Amino acid sequence: MTLTLTPNLQNPDDFYAALLRAHDGLSEEETHALNARLVLILANHIGDLTTLEAALAAARGTSVKKADATTQ
Amino acid sequence: MMGLGFDGRVFEDNFLIADIRAKADFPIERRFWFDPAFNPGQTALMHRQPDDVWRLDFQLGWDIDRKAELNDDKVRARVRGMIGEGIDFNLVWTSIYTFRCCTMDEYVHGPVIFAGDSAHQVSPFGARGCNGGIQDADNLAWKLDLVCKGAAPKSLIDSYHLERKEAGLENIKNSSRSADFLTPRSPAHALFRDAVLDLVEQQPFARPMVNSGRLSSPCFYAQGRLFGEDALDGPLRSAPGSPAPDCPVGDDFLLGILKSNAFMLLSIGLELPHNVDISGAILPAIVLPAKDDLLRKRYLGDNPQAIYLIRPDQHVAARWAEFDPQDVARALKQSTGRVS
Numbered sequence: 001m002t003l004t005l006t007p008n009l010q011n012p013d014d015f016y017a018a019l020l021r022a023h024d025g026l027s028e029e030e031t032h033a034l035n036a037r038l039v040l041i042l043a044n045h046i047g048d049l050t051t052l053e054a055a056l057a058a059a060r061g062t063s064v065k066k067a068d069a070t071t072q
Numbered sequence: 073m074m075g076l077g078f079d080g081r082v083f084e085d086n087f088l089i090a091d092i093r094a095k096a097d098f099p100i101e102r103r104f105w106f107d108p109a110f111n112p113g114q115t116a117l118m119h120r121q122p123d124d125v126w127r128l129d130f131q132l133g134w135d136i137d138r139k140a141e142l143n144d145d146k147v148r149a150r151v152r153g154m155i156g157e158g159i160d161f162n163l164v165w166t167s168i169y170t171f172r173c174c175t176m177d178e179y180v181h182g183p184v185i186f187a188g189d190s191a192h193q194v195s196p197f198g199a200r201g202c203n204g205g206i207q208d209a210d211n212l213a214w215k216l217d218l219v220c221k222g223a224a225p226k227s228l229i230d231s232y233h234l235e236r237k238e239a240g241l242e243n244i245k246n247s248s249r250s251a252d253f254l255t256p257r258s259p260a261h262a263l264f265r266d267a268v269l270d271l272v273e274q275q276p277f278a279r280p281m282v283n284s285g286r287l288s289s290p291c292f293y294a295q296g297r298l299f300g301e302d303a304l305d306g307p308l309r310s311a312p313g314s315p316a317p318d319c320p321v322g323d324d325f326l327l328g329i330l331k332s333n334a335f336m337l338l339s340i341g342l343e344l345p346h347n348v349d350i351s352g353a354i355l356p357a358i359v360l361p362a363k364d365d366l367l368r369k370r371y372l373g374d375n376p377q378a379i380y381l382i383r384p385d386q387h388v389a390a391r392w393a394e395f396d397p398q399d400v401a402r403a404l405k406q407s408t409g410r411v412s
Contacts, residue, residue, distance in 0.1 A: 036267035044277040 001046070003054040074181060080174020081248065083195065084134040085255045088168050090147050093125050094161035104284040106269050110153035115254055115284070118154070125164055128154055131254065138168050171195045173244045173251070179233040187212060192240035194247035197254065197285030204243050207290055207385075208236050214333070214384035218408055228409035231298050239291035246286045253283035290315035293387065300381065300390030300403030306373045316386045319366035326367065329358055333384055335404060340367065341377035342395060351401040383407060 009015050023031050043052055102119040110116070114131035121127050130150055132141060140146065147166050155161065175192040179185065188205030212232050218224035256262035271278035292314045293299070299312035309317055316338075318327040330338065337348055337355050341362030348355045362368055362377060372378050381389040381403050390403035405411055 032263055033267060033270065036263045037271055040264070040267055040271060040278060040281070041275070 001048045001051045003051050003058065005058060074184065076176060076178075076181070078174050078176055078193075080172055080193070080244070082172040083170070083251050083255055085251075086132040086134065086136050086138070086141075086168050086170055088130045088132055088141055088147070088150070088166065090128045090130070090151055090166050091121065091125050091164040092128060092151055092155075092161040093123070093164050094155070094159050095124060096126065096155065096159050096161075098126065098155075106284075108154075111150070116154060117284070130154075132168070136168075141168060142166055169196075171251070173248045175237070175240045175244060179236055179240075180229055185212065185229065185232065187236075191236070192244065194243050195251045197250040198243075198247055198288050199285075200243040200247050200288040203288040203290075204239065207239060208232075210385040211236055217333075224408040224410060231295075231409060234295045234297060235291070235293050238293060238295050242291050243288070250283050250285045290387075298389070298407050298409065300406050301392070301399070302390070303392040303399070304375060304378050305393075306375060306378060306391060307370055310371050310380070310388055310391070312388050312390050314388050316380075316382055316388055317370045319364065319370050321360060321364055321367055327386060329360075330382055330386055332356055332382075335384060335389070335407065336382050337400065338371075338380040338382055339377075339395065340371055340380075342379065344379075344395060348397070348400075350397055350404060353404070355400070355404075381407070 023034060026034060046052055046055075098118065098120070100120050102117070105111070105116040107113055108116055111130050114133060116131065117127070117129035119127050128151060144163065144166075147163060151161060151163070171193070173194050176186055176190075179187070179191045187208035189201065191208065192204065194200045194204065212229075215224070215228045215232055219226055219228055252261060253265055256265050268278050268281045272282060294313060302312050308314075316327065316330060318325055320326075321329060330336065335355060337344065337357040339357055339359045342359075344357045344359050346357055346359070348357050360367065362372060371380065375393055377393070379392045379395045379400075381391070381400060383389050389407040390399075392399055
């Protein structure tokens with residue numbers, strides 16, 4: 001599965017409005033927590049690690065280091 | 073003495089162990105708590121030990137007064153908070169531990185060979201320390217034996233480093249991931265850890281992400297140097313390099329039958345004598361019918377029969393669909409480092 005980065009939402013404005021609605025009335029902390037849960041739910045839906053790594057890289061704007069940090 | 077380094081990560085956290093003796097009917101399985109009321113913001117663990125002893129483990133955090141935490145009354149109060157009122161207990165042993173995950177660069181330095189905690193250290197989550205050490209010994213013993221007898225070149229010992237470093241890094245990876253889940257190192261790490269814990273009650277998909285330790289399993293060696301051919305279109309889990317999977321065989325278990333201090337052949341669904349002459353070396357052979365379901369599933373797949381060459385540490389060295397002594401001789405040579 002390759003990561004779709006071309007427009008794919010059936011109705012971008014409806015999704016954007018739904019996303020904002022989901023955050024209405026939340027504190028900053030709650031909003032961050034909701035986003036984190038959302039990321040996990042969407043990641044599980046996608047499932048494929050290569051696709052998810054491509055999405056992480058796209059979101060970060062650079063490539064994300066692949067190996068776990070074993071030293072610091 | 074040898075001036076060798078030991079690189080890795082120290083985890084900034086302390087854990088209190090309180091072993092108690094108590095007649096209690098707690099569930100026998102290992103139980104893990106995240107942010108329980110009796111240890112807010114931290115984790116706790118309970119598992120059973122022999123003779124009515126229960127191991128309780130409390131995460132304490134980094135900035136603590138060790139002496140104060142080890143005070144009997146304070147420990148007793150923690151225990152009481154965890155197990156509730158109405159259960160008598162004696163404190164058997166208390167201790168505070170920290171951990172680090174690190175490894176040496178090279179495990180073999182001439183005649184000095186490093187194993188267990190002297191070669192690599194991990195967090196206790198997953199039981200990888202002791203298991204890793206025993207697996208080191210399993211890996212080294214037969215190689216040393218062959219080299220000392222002059223039946224294999226000294227270079228066979230180098231494979232100990234290759235294979236066990238691979239296993240050491242795998243253990244460190246898993247153990248560090250568990251520690252990162254238990255002890256988030258940044259606000260972002262804590263955010264996602266808490267998100268997983270928020271989801272688990274309602275969402276089954278999140279449950280496998282909870283990481284309170286991934287139980288140790290032997291390494292599937294990908295360092296192919298010592299492993300011979302895979303001439304069987306068989307299951308991946310028993311391919312050369314794998315730890316031979318266990319399964320019931322009649323009233324016994326396969327790994328109990330595959331006990332040997334030498335290389336041996338496992339023949340499934342194919343008649344072989346109990347001792348097979350391989351270029352002058354006598355190999356013991358275990359011959360089993362292709363009968364038990366799990367044995368078929370784990371060693372045959374769709375094949376009616378298979379021959380496996382098993383190392384003394386019960387890793388699969390090579391496998392074939394047919395028996396040919398020359399194939400076995402070649403694989404045996406490779407597996408004992410007698411190939412330039």
